[in-house]
Amino acid sequence: MAVPPLVEYRGNCHCGAFKFKLKIPELNQAHSCNCSICFKNGYLWTFPARAQFTVVEGDEDTTLKSYLFGKQMMAHKFCPTCGTSVMEVRMPHSTQVGAPSLGINLRTLVDVDVDSLLVHFFDGAAVLKPPYEGPEPVAAGVMAEGTTAYHGNCHCGAVAYTLVSPHKISKSDILQLQHLFKRCSTVDIPGHKYNNFQRRGFRIRN
Template sequence: MSRTPQLVEYRGNCHCGAFKFKLKVPEIKEAEACTCSMCYKNGYLWAFPKPDKCWEFTVVKGDENTTLKNYLFGKKMMAHKFCPSCGTSVMEVRMPHSTVVNAPSMAINIRTLEDVDFDSVKVNTFDGASILQPPYQIPEPVAAGPVPEGTTSYHGNCHCGAVAYTLLSGKKISEAASCNCSICWRDAALWIYPESKAVTFKGLESAVEYTFAKGGSHHGFCKICGVSVYERFVGTHQDNKSALNVRTMNDLDLAALEIEQLDGKSLLPAYDVWGTEE
């Protein structure tokens, strides 16, 4: 006789707290990372409901269908749901018309959960990039004028292509920074910090900027697909620079980059949207 697994209750939320939920499941020890174009840009870590295990999902604040915004692409079988205020990608839900065999009814981005021991979570990779059809079409690059000799052009965009940019860099990108603060961790952002004058943007009218705490960093994400693209700095020592999320860069091999770990989580004030709420 199989034993009922012991359940652990996790609290989850978008960064601004407009959408909060509780997830009661067996202890999360594994997660799935998909290589498809959307999951790659958002750096999702997925937990899927298992038919043979308990799975309790309860919304505490907000509404799945009105607080969160849907983004669909390809054959539009799964709705990627993100907060339109802070950009946090929370979950995906199978659409009623889906014809995909054995597709999960929903999945939770565990980056939105508290109290997960991420250092011990085993991440399994799913090669969605080679399976999902039609293939992702990279948008046309942003024109940035003449490229000086010895300069490399890097082109990037959100998933839907509404927000895009070209970076002209005097050196090859070989490293990026991963910050463990509450917003960067949720966005799975990998940052570089070029001078703003080296970046040509297109479609900033489709971007939403979200800031919190001391308001020094304005996190720009696409209001259509929710992908985190850039940071704009105000009143800091980096006001002449922009941060670019290299996950949004096309034809850049992330595995070849040296990743610097930044401990933004330790900076005050401490992040806490739950407070005494249950």
């Protein structure tokens, strides 16, 4: 079987403190997971060999910060300046069968149309143990009739909040916002999904 030609892709965090390149076969697919950390970060993954990944600027261990949780099998690396989630690295003590040694968030790559990729879904929420337990929700306070409270938090629980919306958020609302912000670099890199609320409907834990 013929070896596919390699294509060089460049990537970076949003502020540019960390830059890298991948030399891999042309991208035509991505991997999505619904585990707690992948879902919150909106990851789309590719899993290159370590030899296919090269740091161009910055340092993987000092420019980026690592976030570990649960059994600490994978280090999720992000830029502490701009917040971009860049990659994940399997820890040496990991016993997770089939876990990749390196994962790159495709949303950090330059000039890659992620919407054109075939996405393979992995049900990490059902497979990966132990199940994620978030913090207690922030009390919504007195709510007007017809409003809906939505509770959220960062993954580690250091920040938790409640949004009170005058209407229920529908799938069409989310799709409309995704289309609106499609070309915004600050939204696309972390994979964020936004909605607009009046400030008085926002409560954060002190």
